[in-house]
Amino acid sequence: MAYKYCLRYVLDPRTNTPKKNAALFDFVKKGQIDDVCFILNGEEINHSHLTKEETDFWLDAVKPLQKKLAQMNVTTSLNPWTTIMHSDRGFKVNPKIGFKTFVDVNGDQANDMACPADPTWRNYLCERYAQYASIHPRLLWLEDDFRHYNHTPLKLMCFCPYHMKIYQEKLGKKESRAEFVKHMLKPGKPTLERKVYLDQARKEMIETEHLIEKAVHKVSPETDLAQMTSFPDWHAIEGRDWAGLFDAQRGENHPRVARPHLPAYNEVSPIQYGRDFESYSRMTVAYLGPDAVILPEQENAMWTPMVKSKKFIAFQIITTALMGAQGIMLNLFDMMGNGVSPEWKYAEMLAEIKPFMNELLKHRLKMTTLAGINILVDQDSAYTIHTREGKIPEEMLPIEKEWAALLASFGFATTILPIQHGNCDLSGKTVAIAGQLLRNLSNSEITSLIKNNVVLLDGESIQVLLDRELGDLIGVEQGEWHPCKTGYQSFEEAKGITVDGVDNPRVTMLQHTGDYLQLTYSKEANVKVWTEAINSIDDKLGPMMSIVDNHILLLPMSHDIKHGWESQYSTYKEGILQQMMSSMEHCDYLIDMPNVKLNIDYEQNTMWVSNFDLDTYKEIKWHFSKKPNDSAVVVRRQKDQVQKEKVAIEIDGEVATIKANLNSLETIQILF
Numbered sequence: 264m265a266y267k268y269c270l271r272y273v274l275d276p277r278t279n280t281p282k283k284n285a286a287l288f289d290f291v292k293k294g295q296i297d298d299v300c301f302i303l304n305g306e307e308i309n310h311s312h313l314t315k316e317e318t319d320f321w322l323d324a325v326k327p328l329q330k331k332l333a334q335m336n337v338t339t340s341l342n343p344w345t346t347i348m349h350s351d352r353g354f355k356v357n358p359k360i361g362f363k364t365f366v367d368v369n370g371d372q373a374n375d376m377a378c379p380a381d382p383t384w385r386n387y388l389c390e391r392y393a394q395y396a397s398i399h400p401r402l403l404w405l406e407d408d409f410r411h412y413n414h415t416p417l418k419l420m421c422f423c424p425y426h427m428k429i430y431q432e433k434l435g436k437k438e439s440r441a442e443f444v445k446h447m448l449k450p451g452k453p454t455l456e457r458k459v460y461l462d463q464a465r466k467e468m469i470e471t472e473h474l475i476e477k478a479v480h481k482v483s484p485e486t487d488l489a490q491m492t493s494f495p496d497w498h499a500i501e502g503r504d505w506a507g508l509f510d511a512q513r514g515e516n517h518p519r520v521a522r523p524h525l526p527a528y529n530e531v532s533p534i535q536y537g538r539d540f541e542s543y544s545r546m547t548v549a550y551l552g553p554d555a556v557i558l559p560e561q562e563n564a565m566w567t568p569m570v571k572s573k574k575f576i577a578f579q580i581i582t583t584a585l586m587g588a589q590g591i592m593l594n595l596f597d598m599m600g601n602g603v604s605p606e607w608k609y610a611e612m613l614a615e616i617k618p619f620m621n622e623l624l625k626h627r628l629k630m631t632t633l634a635g636i637n638i639l640v641d642q643d644s645a646y647t648i649h650t651r652e653g654k655i656p657e658e659m660l661p662i663e664k665e666w667a668a669l670l671a672s673f674g675f676a677t678t679i680l681p682i683q684h685g686n687c688d689l690s691g692k693t694v695a696i697a698g699q700l701l702r703n704l705s706n707s708e709i710t711s712l713i714k715n716n717v718v719l720l721d722g723e724s725i726q727v728l729l730d731r732e733l734g735d736l737i738g739v740e741q742g743e744w745h746p747c748k749t750g751y752q753s754f755e756e757a758k759g760i761t762v763d764g765v766d767n768p769r770v771t772m773l774q775h776t777g778d779y780l781q782l783t784y785s786k787e788a789n790v791k792v793w794t795e796a797i798n799s800i801d802d803k804l805g806p807m808m809s810i811v812d813n814h815i816l817l818l819p820m821s822h823d824i825k826h827g828w829e830s831q832y833s834t835y836k837e838g839i840l841q842q843m844m845s846s847m848e849h850c851d852y853l854i855d856m857p858n859v860k861l862n863i864d865y866e867q868n869t870m871w872v873s874n875f876d877l878d879t880y881k882e883i884k885w886h887f888s889k890k891p892n893d894s895a896v897v898v899r900r901q902k903d904q905v906q907k908e909k910v911a912i913e914i915d916g917e918v919a920t921i922k923a924n925l926n927s928l929e930t931i932q933i934l935f
Contacts, residue, residue, distance in 0.1 A: 558589065
């Protein structure tokens with residue numbers, strides 16, 4: 264299997280030239296591009312939803328290029344830039360098309376963005392997609408404007424009269440939009456309004472995908488339909504059923520094909536990119552399953568080398584191996600018809616790393632076969648979350664991603680595991696749970712989960728147990744919340760522990776953090792307190808991080824709406840957590856290598872080590888759960904060559920030192 268390069272490309276049919284076409288073909292050849300995905304009616308040259316005649320104008324411009332690309336053994340795909348529409352941008356729906364637009368949660372109506380249940384829009388979209396299929400593209404994409412949120416400047420939709428009638432019928436009573444929204448977001452136990460909204464949003468998107476699939480495959484049975492995605496937590500508040508949506512889209516005898524979002528349109532700190540990569544990109548892949556075709560997108564904006572270096576682009580492409588990606592969508596050039604710039608040397612960079620990508624794919628990572636800590640997630644959490652104030656839809660966002668980013672940054676071997684409703688019978692695993700995910704489970708399922716696994720719980724998970732009167736599972740009688748920056752807690756201290764040469768290290772509880780849940784343990788509890796909460800004048804307030812019954816690790820802290828768990832990203836906390844985990848079980852993590860990610864399969868045949876940092880290391884120190892052999896083969900890139908080197912592994916207790924260096928922004932594969 265070869266790693267696929269799919270170039271997203273915009274031509275302007277009105278101003279395109281033979282010179283631009285020649286530059287494209289030269290880039291395709293030099294950059295070893297496998298597929299050119301033409302973006303139709305995109306960004307700056309978008310002028311609202313296209314009629315049949317306007318669509319023909321675009322397709323007629325693509326056809327001769329498609330023919331030339333076929334002669335080069337390069338496939339052609341299509342990426343229409345509009346389904347619902349990203350934002351109005353001053354346009355209104357053409358009266359010839361005539362579908363209705365959506366109304367958002369605040370009652371504001373769009374001018375050019377479709378109501379996702381409007382029958383006229385659905386028919387229109389099916390007609391256009393059948394028209395796109397007429398040139399038999401390899402892949403036919405649905406843009407990531409196919410969603411109920413992020414349609415600037417409007418908010419969550421849809422609450423138009425058509426939708427309100429649907430909601431009222433399901434409720435069995437009349438409610439105004441304002442009343443419905445108020446009940447949908449109401450603090451405490453979720454209401455029927457919440458369920459009605461999520462069920463309808465889920466249903467209408469799946470139905471639309473199915474209608475499009477039928478229309479496309481009637482015209483072009485060989486075309487694969489593909490879906491671009493955004494943030495999994497935001498998709499949760501539109502009720503997204505990942506399997507249902509992608510199976511409706513693909514049709515029979517076609518794979519699930521997805522473009523997960525890579526969260527760095529501009530060059531950012533690789534450390535921050537590494538956190539978001541876990542929270543969004545890898546979580547999306549987990550929902551799609553191991554057999555999906557994963558083509559994440561490397562996108563630059565606002566374009567040119569001014570916003571992203573070639574080294575960072577290569578780093579993004581190479582680290583898609585940690586998602587099990589079979590290829591990459593390359594959005595390297597702008598969407599206003601400038602075409603390709605050979606001066607930027609992107610083609611040379613792509614050609615240089617292609618052999619390494621092909622080599623990594625020979626031992627493709629699958630998240631379902633990875634060892635380590637399982638971060639539990641649930642696509643249905645928006646159905647059960649208890650909102651705090653009931654004012655904004657963001658209160659329904661799941662925060663299950665926090666452990667994913669934190670533990671991977673701390674060098675722990677991790678994977679992400681979507682739970683199965685009615686079948687959450689995990690046993691003998693290590694699981695990390697954040698937010699209110701436990702509200703999706705019955706008391707018996709929760710009891711089994713906690714008793715039969717090594718479990719990491721945050722403060723909001725603990726609160727769910729207390730709400731369910733299940734505190735005895737973790738030896739807790741009660742908990743009292745203390746908001747941060749109120750003069751109560753200031754920091755936590757790990758008494759009797761040394762990390763990074765510092766005795767009794769401290770980690771802030773004051774800033775860029777959530778609130779503190781002060782726990783009272785029962786007298787009978789088998790609890791070891793590892794860190795204590797302390798105020799600014801060194802008064803001890805109570806336990807912070809603890810281990811209960813030698814297999815339950817508690818981090819009694821909530822999630823900050825703005826900063827998440829930012830305060831936790833400390834090598835002191837990394838060292839504390841590594842020591843705590845080692846006291847409970849044999850586990851895999853890297854030592855003294857912050858922001859270096861570790862992935863390893865169950866059988867310990869293949870390991871991936873990826874440096875999301877600018878520091879370099881002369882050797883790799885790995886605390887192992889299963890003793891490795893005394894040597895391994897390291898696979899790495901040396902410019903345009905793949906280097907395979909047998910290296911020694913020194914064993915000292917439960918620590919293996921792999922005698923191989925690791926450069927900044929480098930990913931290597933280790934074969935045992």
